[in-house]
Amino acid sequence: MLKNFKNVFNLHEGEDDREKTLESIVKNISFKGANLWILACAIIVASVGLNVNSTAVVIGAMLISPLMGPIVGAGFALGIYDFKLLKRSLRNLANATIVGLVVSTTYFALSPFKDVQSELLARTSPTIYDILIAFFGGIVGAIAVTRTEKGNPIPGVAIATALMPPLCTAGYGLATGQWTFFFGAIYLYTINCVFIGISTFLIIKYLKYPAKKQVDEKQQKQVRVIITILIIAMLVPSSYLAYSLYQEQQFKKNTELFIEKEFTSKGLTVIYKKTVFEPTKKKLELAFLSKIFTESEITRLDSTLSRNKFLRGTNLIIRQDTTDRFLALRGDIMNQIKSSENELSQKDIKIVQLEKKLSQFSYDNSKILKEVHTVFPEITSLSISHNEMKNLTDSIIVVTAVLYDAKEPLKGKELEKFKNYLNQRLSVKNIEIYKKQNPISKK
Template identity: 60%
Template sequence: MKKLVSDFLRFINLNQGEEDRRKVLENVKSNISFSGSNLWILACAIVVASVGLNVNSTAVIIGAMLISPLMGPIVGAGFGLGVYDFYLLQKSLKNLMVATLVGLVVSTLYFYISPFKETQPELLSRTAPNIYDIIIAFSGGLVGAIAITRVEKGNPIPGVAIATALMPPLCTAGYGLAVGNYRFFFGAIYLYAINCVFICISTFFIVKYLKYPTKKQLTDKYQTKVKYIISTLITILILPSIFFAYQLFQEKKYQHAVDIYLEKEFSSKGIAILYKKTKFNQNPKKLELGFLSKKFTEKEIKALNEKLKAYEINNTKLLIMQDTTDLKSDILNEIKYNKSVLSEKDLAILNLKKQIEDNKYKNKALLAEIKILFPEIVNISIANHTYNEETDSVKTVPILIYKSTKVLEKESEKKLASWLEQRLSKKSIEIYSQK
């Protein structure tokens, strides 16, 4: 048993593959400064992230997270706290404050100037943090701290930048200021604070675990004070996030009950629902429905409201919209709200359809034409084949495999290839006989 424990501890030992500690600290210190090029890179990354949030483009937001230098001072603060280098800690926090203010100013200016002020889903998702965001920030911070202390840095660093997502909440806070929505501002700043603090704390734990030498020896009293401050900070950030996570769970549970209610009371009875909207945060909650053609009497609406409790949909009022003018207005607003999401999905579907069409050949029709020229061919299969996928010289070539009563001569194969190139408007085609 003792040997098993020893083997396991050796297996998870982080000292293997560790970079020289002086070099690690030098790298950390060099990345905390926000002046000159770092400040310009940050400002540009903020603009890129703001544009991504504004047009609801996940790819653009990820790009901004990858080029952002925000992780530097946060990791620096974690190292400063871990080795009790309070000058490094103070400098890191000062630079983080500068970076945060620059980020807020640039994003607020962008969203204030931007003609598009609609609240996109990418913005909404950064306004209500919960316990899962803490888990992501802490785990991502651990990965980042471990990667920084390795000789081989590998792929984790870009992944940490994406997972911990420092840029989007900071830009969302700027959006909240620009449009005067302070609920958005405080929600996004809270998420940003969660990410910063838990990356810093996870870095502190890794520094302590690896036993980096302390710059200043502290008495037990001061060490206890540092631990007390960290514990208090963790508690302050965790408690609201647990509440938000509970709210999210309740909302998902409520929505599931609503879906069952709608399926059993309407869809299964052939009543088509044209419009549906739930207002979970109101008191009482509201469930708004609009139907394609069905009209309900006051008695029927009352009966449907009474059935809500049977599905555990409590404190909810069912509102059936039967005024076509109001219903039309709400549907148009809903379509407008989801326009960017639908556009991206439609674009992705069109791209996939195009790829399928580009790689699709009418083998049956081609065989009928080929048989006129080469009667000995009894079957064919033609498809695109991609060469050199992992290089810069990728090329796609159609390949024809034919089955015949006798193998075509080289001259006949060349003639068939030339005919197919003309017929399919391709530069080159490869032909093989099925053995």
Template identity: 45%
Template sequence: MESPEPRKKKNNQLLRFLIYIRDRFDLQEGKEDELDTIEYISKNVEFRGANLWILIFAIFVASVGLNVNSTAVVIGAMLISPLMGPIMGIGMAAGINDFELLKRSLRNLAVAVFIAILTSSIYFTFTPLDDAQSELLARTEPTIWDVLIALFGGLAGIIAGSRKEKSNAIPGVAIATALMPPLCTAGYGLATMNLYYFIGAFYLFFINSVFISLSTYLIVRFMKYPKKEFLDEKKEKRVQTYITVFTILTIVPSVYLAYGIVVRSIWEEQAKTFIQNEFVYPKTQVLNSEFFYSQDPKMIQVNLIGEVLPSSEIDKLREQAKVQGFENTELRINQSGSGQTDMNLLRSDILKDLYERNEKLIEDKDAKIALLEEEVANYGQVRLLGNEIAREAKINHPTLQKFTMNRSMVTDLENNTVDTLLVAYAEFNQKPTPSDTNKLLNWLKLRTKSDTVALILQ
């Protein structure tokens, strides 16, 4: 049996360790006076005068950044944006039962959102660059990562705001949570009459705002900020009721929506894993894949190239999909080519063609190798980006049903020459107008950085 002295020594060591850990994570150290913090956040709630002009200019900067696809410009706009103020004010007001601050924060947030969307709509109405770039498309649909960023970013923001010495955490939170770009994207959707863009971007902004406010509320309650006192007890109870009802009406739907985002993200990751593990064939490769979670039933669409798989193999894949949890999911497999198609032979022919076309122009051996590597990289890039380009094309053209893209060899019979051409195949639910066709063709040239693109419509 262990003697009392060693046991006491171990307990003292454990106690000292726990005290050390507590001191390390103590939020009281360096904390600003609670009333000063409340005043600091309350001042940043207002949108008038300089704050309003800064917001307008920041929106213009962010819109230009999204328009020209410049990440650096978008980050700069987020740094100068004052949008965090009223959002943190909502969480602070809920945490200290200050109904007046809550109303003021909501009113100023509504003004800021209206001004931001109006400003970006005006810009995108008159800008000559009307194509949706990747920076803009990234803000049209929230993911689980956006929810986590908003939650943890908000926690970092309110903790930094409660310190005596303000650090660079607050500007960092403004960049991480990315409140500006979704509003600019919503303005783009309004300017182009694209309801999908508008709703998706505004939904992302709403989710970010709610979880930043929620994290502010949690820290305010955890740090026991003093609640607003009322002389009239009935009024105090009424205000507490209003705050509670508002908090529930805001948080519950947001948590439900966030749960839906988590479920969809997990489903898509499982679908990607299923394709990677099951679609492994020596002479058949996956050209691209698409996932449609929101439709009923859910659908996984896989486009194959190479040797055609027999119907028995397709049936096995569908059965395997059900075994792996995709019971209520349709597995649609589109195939192209014939039984004699061999991907290795196709690559070999392309390399041979590229070499023969450039042999007379290049005599240095190393230069020939460099050229071939560059051409192969371009070919592989088009194939790898096929799924991403298909998704973007679907956003710009909602009636688009099927889309694939690849490089093909074209023989000019008059000049007796062989060249490679980027070929895109698009199938629509209804016949597109000539204007939509030209828009898709010009966008594909810009997106793939190709001078010529052959577009086949169905």
């Protein structure tokens, strides 16, 4: 049983030759030739995608970015204790980072579009979830590079563990002087780099790659201490940011519930709402269309807020200016609402009248034909229409015209019987009956 369990999680099956794996990793560390061109293009593509807020372009930049190379190389070098390769990987990663910052900063400095877009904002507040993505994405990437067949994981890892977008976002922060953007994006970039490297290190140790050089217990301990410090340095701030994000989401959710319960459900119209959530300050500012709150009502609302753990400490501000200017404005708004309601009511009445009139002028020809055919089997088709005719004296004559088809036209008593039947059936007194004339065929 234990043997079968081990076989399920066996990573040695399908593993590529270790010398080839090392050669491939070393090849992807350096930024020269094709790698340098790809890096430069990826920086521009990512910057443009962030600038125009295009998710597809940003994803494209993630896929073509070669930044994974030196990060995986650093983790691999640490796993086999090849400190020369580690220094080379870190040096190339630092160079690529500096180039990325310089190019993206230059681009955003020259770009006429400097508005903050959602794609930029998404890279400025990393949380512990970004660490989980980087760590497990890095594990997948490390496993993939050690396989004979690389398969689809590599592009997926490039998208999940985004490296180029946060680096270019940091460039945007430098170009516009928004330091919160710069530090947030650089922190996310660092998280991705560190945890992809740590994931690679763990996979290499798990696969028991032979050490490049023998190191004593003291050096191994130093490596473990450095990795532990890096993990803690990344975890603590990101955990705090994740908790802050959770608190903010709960604050917004409970604010909406509070407004719904205390105001909207009671028929009060909120015409202005502003919420502020900061670590040291929470504020809810409201204004209403017609309600003026007393001091005792505001005290009760404050008490209700304090009983909710997510809203506790929120400063409730209700704007209720009682000056003549405000009262006049409020009166105008109420008059506009009433005017709109009256206009809608008039339109509803007009629609009902038109529908009623339309129903008077229309008949269900199919249903009436079935009834007529039962009494007058010779009639095979029928059309009834209600018409208003004007004469020269401007008086209106209402005529109900009936057009029927039969092999022989109705005559005498049959025609009179048919006319009386329709007058009774349709509740009219002005039936005019016409026989359909069959067209003469041309030979």
